[in-house]
Amino acid sequence: MGHRLEGKTALITGGAGGIGQAIASLFADEGARVLLVDRDADALAAGVARLGRDRIATATCDIADEARVARLGDAIRAHGDALDILVNNAATREYHRLADADAASWQRILAVNVIGAGLVTALALPWLRRSGRGAVVNVASTFGICGRAGMGQYDVTKAAMVAATRVLAIEEARYGVRANAVCPGSVLTGFTLGRAAARGLSEAELKDRGFVPAPIARWGEPAEIAAPVLWLASDEASFITGAVLPVDGGVSASGTRVA
Numbered sequence: 599m600g601h602r603l604e605g606k607t608a609l610i611t612g613g614a615g616g617i618g619q620a621i622a623s624l625f626a627d628e629g630a631r632v633l634l635v636d637r638d639a640d641a642l643a644a645g646v647a648r649l650g651r652d653r654i655a656t657a658t659c660d661i662a663d664e665a666r667v668a669r670l671g672d673a674i675r676a677h678g679d680a681l682d683i684l685v686n687n688a689a690t691r692e693y694h695r696l697a698d699a700d701a702a703s704w705q706r707i708l709a710v711n712v713i714g715a716g717l718v719t720a721l722a723l724p725w726l727r728r729s730g731r732g733a734v735v736n737v738a739s740t741f742g743i744c745g746r747a748g749m750g751q752y753d754v755t756k757a758a759m760v761a762a763t764r765v766l767a768i769e770e771a772r773y774g775v776r777a778n779a780v781c782p783g784s785v786l787t788g789f790t791l792g793r794a795a796a797r798g799l800s801e802a803e804l805k806d807r808g809f810v811p812a813p814i815a816r817w818g819e820p821a822e823i824a825a826p827v828l829w830l831a832s833d834e835a836s837f838i839t840g841a842v843l844p845v846d847g848g849v850s851a852s853g854t855r856v857a
C-alpha cells in the first residue's frame with residue numbers, strides 16, 4: 599500500500615476485465631478513488647466484490663453508445679465531481695485477416711476501440727483540465743506499433759489509439775493534461791484464457807506451448823501492465839506526455855512475429 603494516488607480520482611474503462619481489475623486494485627491500494635466502467639454489469643459487480651474496496655464505485659456503460667457515454671457525466675458528478683486520471687482500457691476484438699474484413703466488423707470494432715475511447719476522453723477532459731494534473735493513460739497494444747496477421751482490424755484500432763495519444767498530448771498540454779499509452783504484449787487474462795479454451799487449450803498448456811514470441815519468454819500478468827499505468831498516471835511522470843511505452847517482454851524490440 600502506498601500513497602502515489604492519494605487524493606486523486608480515476609475512471610477506468612473495461613474495469614471488469616483482467617487488466618482493468620489489476621489497474622483498479624493497484625490504484626485503490628495507492629489511495630485513489632476509482633470509478634470502474636464496463637458494459638458488462640454482472641462482471642463489473644463480480645469484479646468489485648472480488649476487489650472488495652470501499653473507494654471503488656461502478657457505472658455500467660457501453661462506450662460505443664454516445665448517449666450512454668454522455669450519461670457517464672452523472673456518475674462522475676455523483677462520485678465526487680472530480681477526475682484526475684482516465685484509463686482508456688476497454689476494447690473489443692475481431693478475428694479476420696484484412697482480406698476478409700467486412701464493413702460490419704469494421705464498424706463494430708471502430709465503434710468501441712476508437713470512437714468509444716474518443717468519446718469517453720472528450721467527456722472526461724473538462725474534469726481532467728480542472729484537476730490541473732490530469733492524466734490520460736491509453737491501453738493500446740504492442741500490435742498497435744508492430745504488425746501481425748489475423749487480427750488486423752484490432753491492430754489498426756490500437757495504432758489509432760497510439761496516434762490519438764500523441765495528438766491529445768499536444769492538444770491538452772496547455773491545460774496541464776498529460777496523455778501516454780502503454781502497449782501490452784501477451785497477457786494472461788480471462789480474454790486470452792477464453793480464446794485458448796475455445797481452441798481446446800488449458801491454462802497450463804497455453805503457458806507451456808512456447809509460442810509466446812517475447813524475448814522474456816512467458817506471458818505477462820495483468821499486474822505487470824497495471825504498474826506502468828500507475829506510474830504514467832502518477833505525478834512521478836509529470837514531465838512525460840505523448841509517450842508510447844511497450845510493456846511486452848521485448849516483443850516490439852525483437853521483431854519476432856506471430857503468424
Ligand SMILES: NC(=O)c1ccc[n+]([C@@H]2O[C@H](COP(=O)([O-])OP(=O)(O)OC[C@H]3O[C@@H](n4cnc5c(N)ncnc54)[C@H](O)[C@@H]3O)[C@@H](O)[C@H]2O)c1
Nearest residue numbers: 612614615616617637660661687688689782784785787789
Ligand atoms: N490480454 C492481452 O494479452 C492484451 C494484449 C494487448 C492489449 N490488451 C488490451 O488491454 C485491455 C484490456 O484487455 P483484457 O485482456 O483485460 O481484456 P478483457 O476482455 O478481459 O477486458 C476488456 C473489458 O472491456 C469491456 N468492454 C468491451 N467493450 C466494451 C464497451 N463497448 N463498453 C464498455 N466496456 C467494454 C469488456 O466487457 C471487458 O470487461 C484492452 O484494451 C486490450 O486490447 C490486452
